[in-house]
Amino acid sequence: MSSMKINAITLALKSLRHKPLSTALNMLLMAVGIAMMTFILSVSTQLADSATRDAEGIDLVVGAKGSPLQLILSSIYQVDTPTGNIPLSSEDLLKKNRMVKNVMPLALGDSYQGFRIVGTSLGYIEHYQGVIDQGQLFAEPMQAVIGAQVAKRTGIKLGQDLYGSHGLTSGGEVHDGVPYKVVGILKPGGSVLDRLVVTPVASVWAVHEKTNGLDASDPEEKEAMEESRELTALLVQYASPLAAVTMPRFINSQSELQAAQPALEAAKLFRLMGVGIDVLRGIAIIVLLSAALSMFVALYNALEERKADLAILRMLGASPRKLFVLLLIEGCVLALAGALLGWLIGHVAVEIFGHILAADQNISLSGLIILAEEFWLILVALGIGLIAALLPAIRAYRTDIANTLSH
Structure with missing residues (x-):
């Protein structure tokens, strides 16, 4: 049995090598379809996991x-510009509410080499x-x-000074007279913290007050500053489901x-993303179906051309079952080779896309993350190969030696 399988595999490989152009085309079609499915699955899953993780525990x-x-x-x-600022008194308003368990303030407006500087409390890091x-x-x-991502990409070290730039993207006016001292570097955690510079809210106020030429030592100016201080947003955790x-x-x-309720808005965002993902998934399915059709035509035509060869194999002792297996193996080898190539291309594409997003939006995607669901794509490809090869395999099984050789 094992020798029969080895011979069948050898014959299948030789047959595929006999028509390199047709084999390459079928492999390419399969690879494109699997690459698209791998890319869609990996990117959508990583983005969804990241979004869920960053919003977890924030109710409002x-x-x-x-x-x-x-x-x-x-x-x-x-990843977007704020809607504006709110009065500092808003924080006290929420903290006094019995429905509220915790409030984390955010003060935005500056960045460092494209990474956002976030004025907040220690509770934000703990969260x-x-x-x-x-x-x-x-x-x-x-x-x-x-x-961790800020440290890696900017090269800044513990104890060094960093100077923020006005605006949330690189290229803004540098606040060179008011440095931040780097006192800590966080371990990679896979959350939004990886790509932030975190500092007390008072730091953000101090930078802008000094930049605007205000003098905190002047009682009148100090009072005016304290009255005009604002926050960008407040992250709220409920104390009761009734909240x-x-x-x-x-x-x-x-x-x-x-x-704004994160769960509700995230659902809207995923629905918007879902439309584009469904379109891409539909295109990938069409490509896979095209690959199956092309593979079927190639194997069927190859069978017509090799009828005499198959009849001779029968005369030499090959059983109908062996010819049947031979054609199925050809389909599976072709499909598996295309699937593995497509899987590799898909992960390379995710890595490239991740680098583009990291440079533009500071969003992390990795082509090195392999999902359990991806193994189903290999099985799908094998299934397509089997189905495409099934009819030619049945015809090979039914090969009439006398009739074929007489022609």
Whole structure:
């Protein structure tokens, strides 16, 4: 039995090598379809996992009036511009509410080499389970803790000064007179913290007040500064399930505030993404079907051309079952080779796409992450190969020696 299989595999490989152009075309079609499916599956899963992880434990985001989705993207995922600022008094308003368990303030507006500087509290780092790799957490204004991705891509070291730039992307005016001292570097955690520079809220106020030429030592100016201080957003955790009903309505009734629910907005975002993903998935399925049809035609035509060869094999002692297996093996080898090539191309594409996003949006995607679901793609490809080869294999099984050789 084993020798029969070895001979069948050898014959199948020789047959595929006999028509290199047809074999390459069928492999390419299969590879393109599997590559697209691998890319879609990997990217959509990684983005969904990242979005779920970053929003976990945050029940409500409070910010300025505008787009709720924009508020979520800018405050939780740090990938959009904020809707505006809100009064500092908003934080006290929420902290005094019995429905609220915890409030994390955010003050945005500056960046460092494209990475956002986030003014917040230590509770923000604790919420994302940030763990110090070097140094310590900040203890006073103008100290900063940086994420692992920031440290890796900028090369900044513990104890060095960094100067923020105005705006949330690189290229803004540098606040060169007000440095932040790097007192801590976080371990990679797979959350939004990896790509942030985190500092106390007071640091962000101090930078902008000094940049605007305000003097905190002047009592009048100090009082004016304290009255005009603002936050960008507040991340809220509920103390009671009842808050999910009452808090958004209460916040939206305030003239300057807006409430956005991460779960609701994330669902909208995934629906928008889902349309594009479904289109790409549909194209990939069409390509796979085209590969199956092309493979079937190639194997069927090859069978017609090799009828005499198959009849001679029968005369030499090959059983109908062996010819049947031979054609099935050809289909499986062709499909498997194309699938493995496509799987590799798909992961390379994810890695390239991840580098593009990292440079533009600071979003992490890795082509090195292999999902369990991807193994189903290999089985799908083998199934396509088997189905495409089935009819030619049946015809080979039914080969009439006398009739074939007489022609």
